[in-house]
Structures are given as C-alpha cells and as structure tokens.
Amino acid sequence: MSAARSLRPALLDHLPSEVRKPAYDRAALKPGIAHIGVGAFHRCHQAEYTDDLLAKNFDHWGLVGINIRPPLLGQTLGQQDGLYTRLIRHNDEVEARVIGSIVRVVDSQESAAPALEVLSSPDIEMVTMTVTEKGYCHIPSSGALDLDHPDIVHDLANPEAPRSVPSILARALELRMASHGRPVTLLSCDNIPTNGTILGNVVRAFAERRGNRLADWIAANVAFPSAMVDRIAPATTEADIDTVEKRFGYRDGAVVVGERFRQWVIEDRFAGRVPRWDRVGATFVDDVTPFELLKMRVLNGAQTTLCYLGVLGGFEHSFEAIADPSLATFVRRMLMEETLPTLMPVPGISPAAYVEQSLSRLTNTAIRHRNHQIATDGSQKIVQRLLNPIRDRLAKGKSIALLSVPVAGWMAYLVKASARFGRTWQVSDPFAEKIAALADRAGLDSKALADAILAIDAIFDPALAANATFRAHVIAGLDGLLSNDPMGFVRQVCAGPTDARLKQPARSA
C-alpha cells in the first residue's frame, strides 16, 4: 500500500464517509493532559472520551501520550501525527472512527528525561495513566510500596534518574514545585482497588524520602482521585489492521478494537483545571468504591475466571470460553451466589442486571480477547477480583466453594507452565518463576502445592492463607483442575452441593 493511503492528517479529507473523523480543528489543540501508557485500552477509552469532549469545543486540551515501557510510540502513532482508528465491534457490526485527541507522543523507555519534561511542564494539569497493576510497584496484598522491587531499590538510590512510575511522578512533582508550582491531578485508570489512594501512597513514599518540602507541596497542590474505568479492548492484532485496510482502504498501524460498552466513574477531587469528561458520559462521584467493587468483582472477576478455566479447558478466547455451557453456568452461579452478596449498593445500577450485562458483553464474538492475555499478571489481579470477595464471605461464614475454583485455576495455570509439568504454555507474571520453582519441588501433591503458593504473603494475606475452609477448597480445586478432566471438575462443582467435594475435613490453621 502506498504511503499516500496510510493514515495521516492529509488523508482525513479522503476517508470513506462511513469513517467518522475528528469534529474539531486539530491544529488549534494545545497540550493539556498527559497520559502514561498509551496501549489499546487508553486509545479506546480516555482518548475517545477526550475526543468527544473536544468535539464540544472544550478548551482545546490535547493529549500528550507517553510510553515509559514498550511499545515505542514514535514508529506507529507518531508517524500518523497521533491519529488512529478506533473500531467498535459487536459480532458482525463494525463502526470506525478516527480519533484525533492525541497531539504528541513521547517515547521515554531509555531514560525518564522525555517523560519528565512533559510531566513537569506548566501546560499539563492532568496526568492520567494506565500502567498495568504491577506499574504501581505496590504489594498487592497490602497496597504498600514494595521496597524490595528492583526498580524501587534503584530509584531510592537515584531519585533524579527514576525508572518506576511512582518515582518518575515524584520527580516530576519535585520539578513542578521547583519551577512554576502549578497544581496537577494524577489520575490512575488501572484496575486496582482504591487506585488513587495507592497511587498517592507510592508517590508520597518517594516524596517523604526526599527530605525537602515535597511531601507538603504535594499535600497542598496534587490530587489523586480514584477512578473506575471500563471497556474491553484486547491487544490489537495484524488481522485488525488488515480489517481496516480491506474495509476502508487505508493502512493504520495503530488501530484499536473495542466493544460498545464504556464506563468511567471518577472521584470528584481534582487539583488544577479539569477536563469535563462528565459532559461526555463519564460520571463524577464523591466515592467510587461501590462502582469499583462492582466492576472488578463482576466483570473482571468473570474474565479472570473464564481465562484460567478456559485455558485449562482448551479455549483460546474469552468468547469461546463463555460459549461452553459448563463454564457459562459456573461463572453465572459464582457471580450471582457468591460475588453479588459482597457488593455495596451502587447508585442507579441493579447488580443482577449488571451481571447479565457483563456476561453478555463477554459473548461478543468480534472481541477476540485471548485468555492468555487476561491471564497475564494474575498475581496482581486475583486479590481484587477473587480474594477480597472470598475474605468478605469468610468473615460472614458464607460459602466460597465457587469463588475458590478460579483461585485454584490461577495456581494450576502457573503450575502447568513449570518444567515439572512440561511447560504446557508460556506465562507472564511477576510470580511465575517463583511458582514454577515451587511446582518443581511439590510435583503433583496438591496439598504441598497449595501450602507453598498460599505462603506467598505478597499475594495472600496470612489470615486468609491460614483459613482452613479456603485451604481445603484450594487443594480440592488443584486436584480437580490439574487432573486429566478439568472441565469434568467444573461440572461436578456446578452440580453441587459444592462443599461435599472437599476431600478432607477443614482443619484449623
């Protein structure tokens, strides 16, 4: 395909009429918002909301996209002047739109300097981020900064040449304090509970160690609202890029594909100017907690459950896993019977209807979300998606027979990646090596495996790990899911009564 048919500003006037274009003058945009972590999710979510806002002529705030980890942005988005195609796909339906809200991209993988230049600029008063759960360098089970993390060890010794997100942000704030002093909001858009609080904690942990006024300056000038974000947007594939080329006649190396559904609930606690995303569908609230629990435990909980049980059952994508009647029955029962009772009332949302809507979103055959992609970094996800509801239920003496199955699924998934289990598949998780080593030692002994994995206190808080009911369910789950018939085990659990499958009486810790 000739360069003339590649997505560029000059091509905008020649796009097929069915492709929606930015409805505002891009040349008039000025940088106002920075975003760290310009992956598929950001391009399908915050950048689209901002594009909607710009179409309403709000203040000409453009986005500056920064990547401090791969992939490089210059080669894709940069070459297209920040333009990219966002496809909404629902089964056979495709809706294309070129998003124009990203005005500049900055690669800062080799050194933090380019990122710091943007983040400390007086033009920027809002910094959003999607840096994945592990980007916060916190201990999942406690939320505290992980002082043993290699990047944190490095950054504590070299605060002016930081590598980690918390330290880059602390350094940017220090530069702001020392130069123009303008306030700024740091808005986490990752799926971790109380994401703003965690972000504030890890940034302040650095600021407090600087021994200057930085911590006080942050208290007076920086806001860390929590937010709940939602839209399923899997990693882009070559097939997605080809779809745009075949259907619409141009080449776009930065295509993203998402579902129709989108949601963004943000705590109304800002510093500095605020992009009024609430005018284009986002919701500003006093307390995001009920929304975040609902989303992480229901939608994300279902995805995590289907991904581990799905891989074990031989399914490639989440829509294929949920098309399996046993898995669909299992996940619906788990959410309705065990997860829903742990939620707080959510203004304007019926939890049971939300479950049905979430499950129905997962059946969309055009959203080819690989189970292995969702399974990535499970150690950073299972706390909020599965373990916290399990803890809540145990505290009330309620059954966890269903919620404990995907926890065992996560373990079985990592265990089967070990040498002892034939490296069944490749995994990506900060705890993968550790669990492979434990599996090499414990072999097929589910109790020994469970004991060893539950002892990882960065994931399992000690009280939960010691709970006899939880342990017994995890051991039974490992027995079933590591057997030759993991789907048979899922069916057996669904057939209930679930507690009858425990092999051993519950022992107290």
Ligand code: CS2
């Ligand atoms: C997924 C999420 O990979 C994952 O962890 O569960 O990215 C999920 O698709 C989004 O949170 C949906 O909003």
